[in-house]
Amino acid sequence: MRALNNLNIVIKLAIPVVVMIAVTIGLIFFAKTGLDTLAEETQQIVDLHAARRSMALDIKAHVNEAAIQEKNLIIETRFQEMAIYEQAFREAKAEALKDLDSLIALSDSPERRTANEQLKKVVEDYFAIMGRTIAHAQLNESDEAFKVSSGEGRALRQKASQALDERANANAAALETEKHDAAELASLTSTKLIVASGAGLTLAIVLLAAITLYGVTRPLNGMTGAMGRLADGDLDVSVTGTERKDE
Template sequence: MRLLNNMRLMTKLAVPVAIFVAISVGLIALARTGLETMATDTQELVEVDAARLRMLLQLSADVNQATIAEKNILADRVIESRPTYASRYEDEKKITLKDTDALVASAHTPEIRAAYDTLKSLIANYFALADQSVAHGLKGYMDDAAMKISNGEARDVRMKVMGLLNEQVDQSTKALELSTKEAKDLAEWTSLTLIVSAVIGLAAAVMLIGAIVVYGIVRPLSGITEAMARLADGDLTVQVTGSERKDEVGRLARSLQVFKDNAVEARRLAAEQEAENDAKMRRAQMLDQLTRQFEANVSTMTHELSSAASELEGTARLMTGVADRARQQSVGVASAAEQTS
């Protein structure tokens, strides 16, 4: 999460996009691998199993055609036409032996190769006996020696050949059905894997985008919005989180922290100014009180001085009267003294 917080917004959004692209590439690679495997299995199905089944059926038909040609030689009453059947027999024989060699060459496992070698040996034995039957049949109609070989040993060997061919046809048919089922199962598995992988990949990408949007963008922005609202209401105790982030949210948080610090500083300066104004007001009130008290004291002292001056004036008048009387008495005494003398 710390690494996510240090990513820019575009980088955060690019991460799930990159994951989505990686998942898409993985799905494409998985689909391509599955399709290549299906193509390989289908090719093997067509080129190996189906081709082997076709060769077995063709070989069975070849043996039957050679047998029919051999039987026609024995059953033809016209001696002149027997060489024609003999030539047809030789052609069918060559085709059968050629198809047998091709079948043996198509074996892709030791077990199948051993079975095909056994089949080839039986076919060779059959044609060895059939050659003897044809050689006797060219001599006359329903030759006893030819009939004995054809309906005896040659038929027994041919029945073994046909039995082994039918057994191999059954095995090839089952192998073809199994390969078809495996190809179908592979197609279903590939389809299911692609669907599940796509769902899981898309779900993971959506969950990652949701986590990035919720935890990397919405919640931090909600916290910053709430902090801004509280700051706007004057609550300077709010904690601004996310300033350590390196993304756009971190830039907003740091800007909001600066705004908060400035608001705190402004409030501190306002408080200091208010305290200073209060101090000035108190000093002014104190000076006014002192002035009033001084004026009161001066007024009292002036009144007292005025009273004292009045008393002094009265005393002075009294003393003046006394002095006048003393002077008058002195004058009277002096006059009396003069009269006495």
């Protein structure tokens, strides 16, 4: 504390205030950094993982819709109604393929891209079989259409459905993992902020107490005691602090 002997009392008391301000600025910066990171994680969950899960479910819904329209075409004999079913089939197929391309675009690793591309290949193979079924149905070859649909079509339908379920489950698992990681990040950020706040405030308080005690209170008490002894006629009193340049 000897370094404080040449500083006046205002500067001494300003030191812990400056430390407090520095701690506050540091905490604000730390909090902003942590919140920005958490915001990025949350945005990634919404934009990437939740979108992938939703997209996988949408693809399955479109594939199921296409399969329904395929069955309608097999049993329908009226050309006007068949045209409506065929149009609905084409729209469902187009939406499914568009979502598959979007799902591939959202791949964040080579392994995920490969899995999504394989999923698209399975769905395209199923659509190709449904195309053959519809072609027979449009020629009023219902028996041949049913044969294709219940044979090769059924096997590919099961394969496509299983692949879509697996991809949806994988995306759901990835979403849960990201949500857990985000929760841990939020908890860690909160803990670090609390610890840093406690440490910074403790440092400032300890520094203020030390300066007050050793830089102000004790020297004043020593001077008061010496003056009291001088007033009582003790001329042998040892006056300390004569070398100090503060108050």
